Amino acid sequence: MTFPPRGLDPSTGPLEHRLGVVQGILRPRMSIPDDLRRRLADFRLGAPVHTSDGRHIGSLHRLVVDRETWEPRHVVVKETARFNGHLLAVAAGLVTEELVVPLSAIDRVSRERVDLSITSAEARRLPPYLSYSWAPLTRTGAVEEDLGILLGAPSPPAEVETAAKADGDIEIRPDENVMLGHDGRLLGHVREVLFDDGELTGVVVHARPPIAGDVLIQLRFLERSDDGALFVRMTDEDLERLQPFVPEER
DSSP states (O other): OOSSSSSTTTTTSSSSHHHHHHHHOOOOOOOOOOOHHHHHGGTTOOOOOOOSSSSSEEEEEEEEEEETTOOOOEEEHHHHHHHHHHTOOOOGGGOOOOOEEEGGEEEEOSSSSSSESSOOOOOOOSSSSSSOOOOOOOOHHHHHHHHHHTTTOOOOOEEEESSSOOTTTEOTTTTTEEEETTTEEEEEEEEEEEETTEEEEEEEEEEEETTTTEEEEEGGGGEETTTTTTOOOOOOOOHHHBBOOOOOOO
């Protein structure tokens, strides 16, 4: 399969068109092939990502999963400054540096790296994960804009950031907040995600004191979450029984 599908160009057109292209790539939601399902156990956030022609294009930056089932949907790759052109055009004002990569475009996975089945040229045509548009101008905003112009200090309109994922999907990213319930207590930050036979089994969290250190939070303790944070359903007694996480030797 060619990425993006023939005839669809996510790099041009209005926001709605680009997001439509994203949905065309991410849907229909096919089951994960058995060989890839087994290899997901080696996923490591931050691992370098290479294309089929040997180019290092970035690192594994986010995992997008279904909000209800926690099934992986796709990954997000943060491009290197050289690959996305920042290194060659520092003043160009480029704002997108993350690509949506379908799971079907992943060829090989190890703890050291991720290899894609697509070339660097095809990777450059994958849709951005984040898109930006101007927020609708409100009456208050219009007055503030006119006042800024009169005072000689105009300000640009606010931007709206849109992530290329379905409404029922959430992202898991390194250093994301992990909260205890919904009462504002911070347990720690995401360090890693763990898979077993293609299924998300838990999240490694770098916990704050008094726990202090990496601990494994099993999937059964994760509550419905959002892109702002992951939420954990654990009692103080559960927390006291957490053991330090020791990665498996491979």
